[in-house]
Amino acid sequence: xxxxxxxxxxVAMGMLLEGAKMTVVLSVLSIILGLLxxxxxxxxxxxxxxxxxxxxxxxxxxxxxxxxxxIYMVIFFSMPLLTGIGLPAFWAAVIGLGMRSSAYQSQIFxxxxxxxxxxxxxxxxxxxxxxxxxxxxxxxxxxxRMAVPAWMNEYVIVLxxxxxxxxxxxxxxxxxxxxxVSITGEPFRYYGLAAFLYLVMVLPLTYLAGALxxxxxxKGTGGTSNVRI
Amino acid sequence: xxxxxxxxxxxxxxxxSVKMGETKVIIGPSGAGKSTLLRCINRLVEPDEGExxxxxxxxxxxxxxxxxxxxxxxxxxxHFNLFKHLTAVENVKIGPKVVKGLxxxxxxxxxxxxxxxxxxxxxxxxxxPAELSGGQQQRVAIARALAMEPDIILFDEPTSALDPQLAGxxxxxxxxxxxxxxxxxxxxxxxxxALNAADEVLFFYNGRIWERGEPRELLYKPKREETxxxxxxxxDLSL
Numbered sequence: 514x515x516x517x518x519x520x521x522x523x524v525a526m527g528m529l530l531e532g533a534k535m536t537v538v539l540s541v542l543s544i545i546l547g548l549l550x551x552x553x554x555x556x557x558x559x560x561x562x563x564x565x566x567x568x569x570x571x572x573x574x575x576x577x578x579x580x581x582x583x584i585y586m587v588i589f590f591s592m593p594l595l596t597g598i599g600l601p602a603f604w605a606a607v608i609g610l611g612m613r614s615s616a617y618q619s620q621i622f623x624x625x626x627x628x629x630x631x632x633x634x635x636x637x638x639x640x641x642x643x644x645x646x647x648x649x650x651x652x653x654x655x656x657x658r659m660a661v662p663a664w665m666n667e668y669v670i671v672l673x674x675x676x677x678x679x680x681x682x683x684x685x686x687x688x689x690x691x692x693x694v695s696i697t698g699e700p701f702r703y704y705g706l707a708a709f710l711y712l713v714m715v716l717p718l719t720y721l722a723g724a725l726x727x728x729x730x731x732k733g734t735g736g737t738s739n740v741r742i
Numbered sequence: 743x744x745x746x747x748x749x750x751x752x753x754x755x756x757x758x759s760v761k762m763g764e765t766k767v768i769i770g771p772s773g774a775g776k777s778t779l780l781r782c783i784n785r786l787v788e789p790d791e792g793e794x795x796x797x798x799x800x801x802x803x804x805x806x807x808x809x810x811x812x813x814x815x816x817x818x819x820x821h822f823n824l825f826k827h828l829t830a831v832e833n834v835k836i837g838p839k840v841v842k843g844l845x846x847x848x849x850x851x852x853x854x855x856x857x858x859x860x861x862x863x864x865x866x867x868x869x870x871p872a873e874l875s876g877g878q879q880q881r882v883a884i885a886r887a888l889a890m891e892p893d894i895i896l897f898d899e900p901t902s903a904l905d906p907q908l909a910g911x912x913x914x915x916x917x918x919x920x921x922x923x924x925x926x927x928x929x930x931x932x933x934x935x936a937l938n939a940a941d942e943v944l945f946f947y948n949g950r951i952w953e954r955g956e957p958r959e960l961l962y963k964p965k966r967e968e969t970x971x972x973x974x975x976x977x978d979l980s981l
Contacts, residue, residue, distance in 0.1 A: 632823035635786055636883075640837040640890060641813030650840055655827045731827045732870040 518696050525693055525703065532689030533710050539606055539685060540672040546611025547671070551618030558619065559626045560648065569619070576616035581677050584609045589681040606678035614671050621663045625656040658729045665722030669715050686710060753778060753789070754949035760894065763923035767936040767957070770946030771972055776929040777820075779946075780896045783927075784808075784815045797893060813841050816887030816895035820902050822879040824871040830857060830882045831867050834889045841890070849889075856885035860915045877908030881915055888924075895919070897928040931976055937961055945969045 557569035576584070588609045593599035600608065629652045637647040676687035684692075690707035694700045753775045760766050768776050781787040783794055785801065785808050794801040801811055824833050834853035838844045844852070857867060860881040871879055880900055887895050897916070901909035913935050920926060920939040930936065936943050936957050943960045945953040945968075953960060953969045964970045 630823075632819060632821055633825055636817070636819065636823035636825070636886075638786060639784055639812055639815070639817035640886070641809045641811075641841040642837075643809060646840050650836060651825055655825075658827065732872040 517698050520693060520697055525706070528689045528693060529686060529703075529706055529710060532684060532686035532707075533714065535683065535685040536672065536675045537714070539603075539610065539675045539678060539683065540668070542607045543610035543614055543675070544668050544671050546607060547614030547618045547667075550612065550615035552622050554615060554619035555622035555626055556648070558623050560644065573616045573619050576613050577620075581609065581613050581674055582680055584613055585677065585681050602678075602682045605681055606675075606683050610671060610674060610678065613674075614667060617667055617670075618664065621660050621667060622656060625659040625663075626652055628659055629655045655731055658731055661729050662722055662726045665718060665725065669718055672714060672718075673711060753782070755792075756946075756949070756951055758944060758951060758954070760925060760927050762893070762925055764941045765920040765924075765926045765928065765939050766942050766944065767940035768927070768929045768944045768946055769931065769933070769936060769972070769976075770944075770952070774946040775949040776946050777898050780817070780898050780927065780929055783896060784812045784817060786817075809841075813837075813890055814893050816890060816892035818880070818883050818887055818895060818897045818900050820899040822871070822876070822883045822903070824879055824883055824886075826871050829868050829870055830862060830874065830878075830885075833871070833882055834885045837886060837890045852889050853885070856889040857882070859888060860885045861911075875908060876904045877911045880904065880908075880912045884912070884915060884919075888919075894925040894927060897926060897930065899929055899931065901930065901932055933961060933973070933976065945972070947972070 554569045554572060557565045558573070561569065579587075585605065588600065589602065589605040633651055633655075634647055637651045642650070675683075675685050678685060679688040679691070686707050690703045693703040697703065756775070756779060758766070768779070770776055778787060782789040783796075783801070789802065792802070796811060796815070799806060799811065801808070825836065828836065831850065831853050834856050835846075835849040838849040838852050839846065854867070862878060862881050862885065866874055866878055871882070874882065884895075884900075900916070901912050904912060909932070913932060916926070916928070916935065917939050928935070928940075938957075940957045942954060943957050944951050945960065945964070947953075947968050953964060953966050960969070961973060964973060
């Protein structure tokens with residue numbers, strides 16, 4: 514029986530860092546997928562016609578209404594039965610987390626798109642800009658910059674939620690800790706170490722969020738001065 | 743031209759013209775339809791009936807590309823509406839660059855010329871709107887309109903959001919434009935400006951042109967009761 518086997522700290526840290534690497538890779542790919550899907554969804558919700566708007570709202574509402582674990586169960590276990598196409602666990606994890614994040618990111622971008630005042634949009638139209646030119650040159654540059662603090666916050670959430678991917682067999686930080694606990698019988702030490710590593714990843718990000726918000730904030734808008742993370 | 747918002751008729755049938763080089767001033771109580779009229783001209787608001795002829799083109803006809811018309815009609819707003827993420831120069835450059843497709847250098851040249859025309863202080867060129875005073879912001883907004891080399895500029899209460907001193911610097915610029923024969927249609931409560939810069943003053947009341955005439959004529963010797971009481975309320979010019 515493995516229970517009670519001693520593992521040297523070096524070996525344990527190596528395993529945990531290996532898991533942390535997967536956590537980072539998974540979170541980065543997921544946040545990017547979430548951005549690539551979430552931003553267009555936000556634009557559909559704010560600039561689309563009725564049909565597009567309802568489609569986007571349905572997408573957002575559905576994904577926000579289902580627990581991530583359930584999303585994983587659908588993508589990894591149910592979809593192959595329905596469609597005959599099975600995704601590797603890694604990609605199922607990225608798609609599940611990325612799509613869930615896209616729903617939250619669309620909410621972030623929708624609110625910052627709406628925060629660009631109607632006056633500026635009228636001014637752009639009055640110069641002769643098209644809807645698309647206005648979106649590209651006036652609305653999105655401001656909306657993206659205003660979104661920085663909330664977006665960094667979303668990244669922290671995504672990073673922590675990578676742990677749920679262990680349910681479909683992804684070996685990330687929490688899964689490695691779980692494994693170490695199962696062979697050593699020392700939950701306090703290994704879950705503690707894992708928690709510490711999450712903190713090490715997250716804390717600099719909150720600092721970075723503040724710095725980025727300061728750098729990219731638009732002078733004179735709320736986004737710059739009252740960032741508290 | 744007529745315009746309704748739901749059941750409420752805002753413009754009851756209004757007809758007038760502005761000639762090249764003319765400055766026309768519209769005064770009247772709030773809710774008289776003055777701002778709505780300006781917004782109808784470049785179709786930020788769609789009028790219900792009538793026609794707006796701009797340089798021989800009916801702005802309201804379906805086959806008109808309204809963006810091409812808007813590029814030739816400047817608009818200055820009450821609340822400036824500068825692009826907050828752009829500096830003063832960039833605010834003025836963006837129209838020529840994006841809409842007219844000019845090169846960066848060319849747009850920059852035009853922008854600087856326009857900013858000088860509104861006497862913006864050089865150290866404000868690279869500042870963001872939030873770092874400028876209201877008067878500076880409005881002058882940048884006028885420069886933004888000028889940089890498009892429009893055939894007419896519409897002013898929608900350009901000084902209403904400014905305190906008197908800052909309003910003064912904006913009005914000075916507008917007077918200068920009037921002297922240079924820039925065609926302007928100005929909605930304002932600044933009777934002084936109407937008096938010494940306008941070729942004609944229109945008094946709007948209840949969605950109609952209630953009275954119109956030469957500035958001195960209309961402002962000093964208004965014929966109708968409503969005009970008299972309005973003028974009395976905003977500026978008692980009698981001694």
